[in-house]
Amino acid sequence: MNRIHESMKDIRASEELKKSTMDYLRQQRKRVRDRRIRRYALAAACLCLMLTAAGYTIYKRPVSYISIDVNPSVELGVNRFGRVVEVDAYNRDGEGLLKQAALKHVPYLKAIRRLLADEGYLGYLAEDSRVFITVISDSREKILEEIREDELTGRYGARTYTSDLTCREEAHRQSMSFGKYRVCLELSRYDESVTVEDCHGMSMGEIEDRIETCKGHGHGNGNGGYEEDSDSGKGHGRHHRHGH
Amino acid sequence: MRSEEELSMAMDAYADMVRRICFLHLKNRYDTEDVFQNVYLKYLLSDKSFASGEHEKAWFARVTINACTDHLRYASRRKWVPLDVIEEESGVVDETASEVLQAVLSLPEKYKNVIYLHYYEDYSAVEIARVLGKKENTVYSWLSRARELLKEKLGGEWA
Numbered sequence: 001m002n003r004i005h006e007s008m009k010d011i012r013a014s015e016e017l018k019k020s021t022m023d024y025l026r027q028q029r030k031r032v033r034d035r036r037i038r039r040y041a042l043a044a045a046c047l048c049l050m051l052t053a054a055g056y057t058i059y060k061r062p063v064s065y066i067s068i069d070v071n072p073s074v075e076l077g078v079n080r081f082g083r084v085v086e087v088d089a090y091n092r093d094g095e096g097l098l099k100q101a102a103l104k105h106v107p108y109l110k111a112i113r114r115l116l117a118d119e120g121y122l123g124y125l126a127e128d129s130r131v132f133i134t135v136i137s138d139s140r141e142k143i144l145e146e147i148r149e150d151e152l153t154g155r156y157g158a159r160t161y162t163s164d165l166t167c168r169e170e171a172h173r174q175s176m177s178f179g180k181y182r183v184c185l186e187l188s189r190y191d192e193s194v195t196v197e198d199c200h201g202m203s204m205g206e207i208e209d210r211i212e213t214c215k216g217h218g219h220g221n222g223n224g225g226y227e228e229d230s231d232s233g234k235g236h237g238r239h240h241r242h243g244h
Numbered sequence: 245m246r247s248e249e250e251l252s253m254a255m256d257a258y259a260d261m262v263r264r265i266c267f268l269h270l271k272n273r274y275d276t277e278d279v280f281q282n283v284y285l286k287y288l289l290s291d292k293s294f295a296s297g298e299h300e301k302a303w304f305a306r307v308t309i310n311a312c313t314d315h316l317r318y319a320s321r322r323k324w325v326p327l328d329v330i331e332e333e334s335g336v337v338d339e340t341a342s343e344v345l346q347a348v349l350s351l352p353e354k355y356k357n358v359i360y361l362h363y364y365e366d367y368s369a370v371e372i373a374r375v376l377g378k379k380e381n382t383v384y385s386w387l388s389r390a391r392e393l394l395k396e397k398l399g400g401e402w403a
Contacts, residue, residue, distance in 0.1 A: 011260075021277075021284050
């Protein structure tokens with residue numbers, strides 16, 4: 001054994017040094033684990049937040065629209081889950097109603113029923129008044145089917161129609177619901193002297209009566225190029241026209 | 245992160261070597277404790293897998309030498325009062341050993357490493373070159389120069 005080896009052989013790590021180091025390493029291991037857990041928790045929280053934000057964005061975006069018109073005109077924006085996420089009124093009567101009826105975040109059929117059952121709304125549902133429900137949706141057939149089969153809409157003889165987003169945009173430029181705008185366009189085809197401004201002051205019943213009168217006098221071009229697939233009587237209304 | 249069992253095994257296997265390298269470079273037991281703990285902390289946090297015990301031992305030697313170098317670099321910038329490391333080891337080091345240790349400790353840092361690895365751990369110049377990340381010729385040159393210095397201090401039959 002060389003002298004260097006001999007001189008250093010007794011220099012060893014003391015048990016105290018080993019023990020204090022092992023204690024220190026256990027603490028560090030715990031700190032590292034805690035830090036990792038905190039990091040994972042933070043990442044999970046961020047992910048949840050992002051998913052929530054993404055989910056909320058999807059939830060609050062309407063993919064279908066339903067216009068309910070008597071005299072009050074109310075439009076419902078319906079998300080992909082079938083819940084009402086937007087409610088807009090297009091005349092003073094409608095605004096008054098929206099203040100009372102809680103329509104947001106409920107399924108659209110329930111919202112329609114809630115609206116029709118609202119005490120304020122009942123005042124507009126006189127014997128000669130007519131309820132028009134117009135739908136814009138990729139799944140319009142399903143929505144219309146549900147509305148037609150509903151007992152309450154049936155009781156008020158709701159007429160059901162479809163429309164499209166272009167018609168909705170034009171309607172909003174005229175400060176009118178797309179359901180009422182569709183009927184106005186139909187009337188203007190029978191009577192070219194009628195303007196949208198004139199329609200603003202008319203109820204849905206009055207507009208329809210004018211259309212019927214024009215039809216009776218043989219004005220215009222029949223049904224204005226619209227496809228109508230049902231009778232026009234009361235009861236379970238089945239007027240179903242496409243587009244504007 | 246290493247398991248408790250791995251740590252215990254590494255502690256049993258390499259603690260004395262780590263301690264001796266610290267002894268060669270550091271000025272007191274507090275610095276030694278710092279570096280000693282840092283070396284094992286690095287081992288705890290390392291995911292490196294070793295091909296053999298020798299590979300692992302070389303890793304400990306290299307990491308300890310580097311940790312000592314870093315510590316000395318840091319220590320050179322602070323005010324501190326060095327304790328006599330041999331004094332601290334007076335309980336285990338006799339007079340003859342103390343003379344050799346004084347001579348080794350007086351060597352420049354780079355020579356201490358090659359002398360320790362060669363004469364205590366029985367590493368060849370090739371192995372030392374690998375541990376220190378230096379060229380073999382450099383290691384040979386350092387060994388030669390270190391031997392000359394020790395010969396001057398301890399006389400002809402020092403090793």
